[in-house]
Amino acid sequence: MACSLGLEGFRVAVTSSSAGIGFGIASVMGECGARIVITGRNKERLEESINKLRSRGVKAYGVRSDFAVEREAARFVRFAVEKLGGLDTLVFVPPQPPGGRFLDLDMDSWRLSYRLLVESGLEAIYEAIPHLRKGRNPSIIITTSLAAWEPIAGIATSSVLRPALHSLTVLLARELARDGIRVNALVPGYIMTDRLREVASIRARIHGTSVEEELKAMEAEVPMGRAGDPSEMGWAAAFLASPKASYITGAIIPVTGARHVSVR
């Protein structure tokens, strides 16, 4: 694929990446010439995804991990550094936390959500920084959610904890600027993944409708009239990681088809 972003040979680790948004990012960056390490819990799905990337000519590797478990995110980064011989870009896509309204949840759900959304990211970033310092055009990309800007009913833990990822993006961008490491965030709207189909099927059960009807209704909420494709997150990430984005750091960029309401 000709993408002219200058990503050839870049060493990239992407979390939550055997499917969905993470896989979309891994695919685009890989097809732009980056070498990629991906991960997920399910071994078969992970192997299938590595093979899919390799069949498109991407130099891809993977390791199974469960980010709910302490130190697994750090182990993932160590694996990536070993496989790639260093690291230029870390993309932290947080695993999905448990859903539910505040009163549906207990402290165990909050602890797990903190682990998945925040702590595993901090762990990966601490592990990555010494390697990024020696990297080529190094950067960190964090993906978040519209819940980081505005609480969303039914996803209490995301609404409370994801804003921390935006603060982290700006804080790290400032602290790491003199090390030459850029840090940016991407805010997905509706992106057509297994996770979005799962949300549609929950809504269908509640409303007594079909999954297709719910997906249609969700897409109708988007000013562009459709959900995004994971590759559209991929192109945004590829640009941010590339030398073309050399003066962009601390940016929080919506990839929402204009569904976001914030003008911040």
Ligand SMILES: NC(=O)c1ccc[n+]([C@@H]2O[C@H](COP(=O)([O-])OP(=O)(O)OC[C@H]3O[C@@H](n4cnc5c(N)ncnc54)[C@H](OP(=O)(O)O)[C@@H]3O)[C@@H](O)[C@H]2O)c1
């Ligand atoms: N899709 C959207 O419209 C949308 C919008 C806003 C925010 N988001 C957020 O973006 C993130 C990714 O969503 P997605 O739609 O790409 O989800 P997805 O299609 O379900 O893919 C999730 C990926 O993460 C892996 N994963 C899940 N739990 C994990 C864990 N504990 N440890 C390691 N890997 C894990 C999955 O593999 P295994 O299942 O095999 O582990 C899979 O590779 C989530 O935080 C989601 O809430 C998504």
